[in-house]
Amino acid sequence: MNEQTIIDVVIPAYRPGAEFRELLKRLSRQTRPVRRIIVMNTRTETDVQALLADCPKAELHELDKNEFDHGGTRDxxxxxSDADYLLFLTQDAIPADEYLVERLAAAFTEPRIRAAYARQLARPDCRELERFTRVFNYPEESRVKTAADLPELGIKTFFCSNVCALYERETYVNLGGFIKKTIFNEDMIYAGGLIKAGYAIAYAADARVIHSHNYSGIEQFHRNFDLAVSQADHPEIFDGVASEGEGIRLVKKTAAHCLQIGKPWLIVTLVWQSGWKFLGYRMGKRYRKLPRWLVLGCTMNRAYWK
Known part of the structure; x- marks a missing residue:
């Protein structure tokens, strides 16, 4: 990727606030400039235009709440955009420094790489279990993933988080882009298609954003239910790809970490949260067998089922 390569940014927004303003400020200070920042905002009472006032590269595109879709809105x-590359961010992903875009762009070291995603660092208020999950999912070492990694990595081969990811646009268009209607997980669905088409995904550990959440056990249940629904809906991507083993490995590593730091009582919370995750995932995989009222009680995205 040369210096003349054009990069545009796409950010879905819903009631953005101070974090979003900070994101825009840090984007404007990048060593590798972006051309446009396309904000796909779901209409609310929030004055988003005021948040964009100090960012001349930002442009506002609004949609009604019933029009929002995780895949369709990003697409x-x-x-x-007619840029060479598309950088997708969530509104709460804060660039850790001024080198984010430069280092993501530098991850395209070979022609087969058509997507790259950044490392996510925990926020200062992040709880210990989630902080370790960040380290587990986003290690210090960069890596290039291809279909050859499926026996080792399983479903993690398809991991390419849209919290912060850069895509080569021509390939994105040729492969159909993000699925237009999906409950969740549009990034992994696209990444799976990318890998199956013979391309590669780069994990750029030196490109960093600050992003984490302190989800409760119930919130983890809802998220994992929707994640599993997305996998059940796309057998062409996920069938035959090992998935649950990665979750078990995370639980074991996290338990060992709790003992190592002298906080064994956190294992109780770990078991509680992991149980909710597992239950949500198993129910989501079998959602077609569940009554509609139960599905609506399990999902975090009720609008998807209308």
Whole structure:
């Protein structure tokens, strides 16, 4: 990727606030400039235009709440761009420094790499279990993933988080982009198709954003239910790809970490949260066998089922 390569940014937004303003400020200070920042905002009472006032590269595109879709909204933003590369961010992903875009771009070291994603660092208020999960999912070592890694990595081969990920646009368009209607997990669905088409994904550990959440056990249940629904809906991507083993490995590593830091009582919370995750995942995989009222009680995205 040379210096003339054009990069546009796409950010879905819903009631953005101070974090979003900080994101825009840090994007404007990048050593590798972006051309446009396309904000796909779901209409609310929030004055988003005021948040964009100090960012001349930002442009606002609004949609109604019933029009939002995790895949479709991002794809609509992508279709507004003719750039060479598309950088997708969530509104709460804060660039850790001024080198984020430069280092993501530098991850395209070989022609087969058509996507790269950044390392996620925990926020200062992040709880210990989630902080370790960040370290587990986003290690210090960069890596390039291809279909050859499926026996070793399983479903993690398809991991390419849209919290912060850069995509080569021509390939994105040729492969159909993000699925237009999905409950969740549009990034992994696209990444799976990318890998199956013979391309590669780069994990750029030196490109960093600050992003984490302190989810409760119930919130983890809802998230994992929707994650599993997305996998059940796309057998062409996920069938035959090992998935649950990675979750078990995370639990074991986290338990060992709790003992290592002298906080064994956190294992109780770990078991509680892991149980909710597992239950949500198993129910989501079998959602077609569940009554509609139960599905609506399990999902975090009720609008998807309308």
């Amino acid at each position: 609509a933003g992508a279709r507004l």
